[in-house]
Amino acid sequence: MLFRQHQLQGIAKGTVTLAFRRWDAPRAKVGGTQKTRIGVVTFTSVTPVSSITAAEARKAGFPDRATLLAELDGRGTGRLYRIGLKRTGDDPRISLRKASKLSADELADIAKRLARLDRASPAGPWPLTALRLIRKRPATRAVLLARSIGWERAPFKLNIRKLKALGLTESLEIGYRLSPRGRAVLKYLDRTTAPSSRRRP
Numbered sequence: 001m002l003f004r005q006h007q008l009q010g011i012a013k014g015t016v017t018l019a020f021r022r023w024d025a026p027r028a029k030v031g032g033t034q035k036t037r038i039g040v041v042t043f044t045s046v047t048p049v050s051s052i053t054a055a056e057a058r059k060a061g062f063p064d065r066a067t068l069l070a071e072l073d074g075r076g077t078g079r080l081y082r083i084g085l086k087r088t089g090d091d092p093r094i095s096l097r098k099a100s101k102l103s104a105d106e107l108a109d110i111a112k113r114l115a116r117l118d119r120a121s122p123a124g125p126w127p128l129t130a131l132r133l134i135r136k137r138p139a140t141r142a143v144l145l146a147r148s149i150g151w152e153r154a155p156f157k158l159n160i161r162k163l164k165a166l167g168l169t170e171s172l173e174i175g176y177r178l179s180p181r182g183r184a185v186l187k188y189l190d191r192t193t194a195p196s197s198r199r200r201p
Contacts, residue, residue: 007061008038049080098179130156139174
């Protein structure tokens with residue numbers, strides 16, 4: 001689920017406790033979690049509903065019911081769901097991103113993980129290209145980054161999430177940047193990757 005920045009801030013403060021989505025089938029489950037910029041968000045309820053009250057709209061981070069309905073109308077025509085949510089902890093990737101002092105074994109292990117991502121990709125090798133691209137063009141919209149290497153936006157963002165899970169990138173309000181860990185890993189890859197293997201995805 002995507003949340004606007006003001007909604008995330010409300011979740012962190014405890015003033016935003018609901019979200020509404022139109023889905024053909026539920027895409028969240030009770031007890032499920034999502035890592036966000038403000039930490040781990042847990043879904044406390046997922047309930048199909050037929051209407052939204054003004055109070056519920058405010059609990060979802062909207063000034064009134066009409067504003068929320070207008071946004072929902074632009075997101076499809078599926079069944080309306082009310083999702084209860086709360087912040088339940090820090091994002092474990094935050095401490096991972098800050099861990100930039102890596103041993104030789106740790107660097108080699110991350111390189112092996114990235115190589116496995118390469119082998120699993122039907123489009124060919126991509127992590128090294130993506131890391132270099134983000135280093136060169138931080139805070140650039142994902143669609144522009146993807147277009148610059150001939151990728152579609154959706155698969156590009158999916159791949160960047162894989163790098164984020166390894167603590168190598170950070171999402172910004174617009175685009176991405178390398179984390180301290182990501183900078184250390186890319187420095188290692190620049191030093192150890194043979195020119196012949198630096199293929200474009």
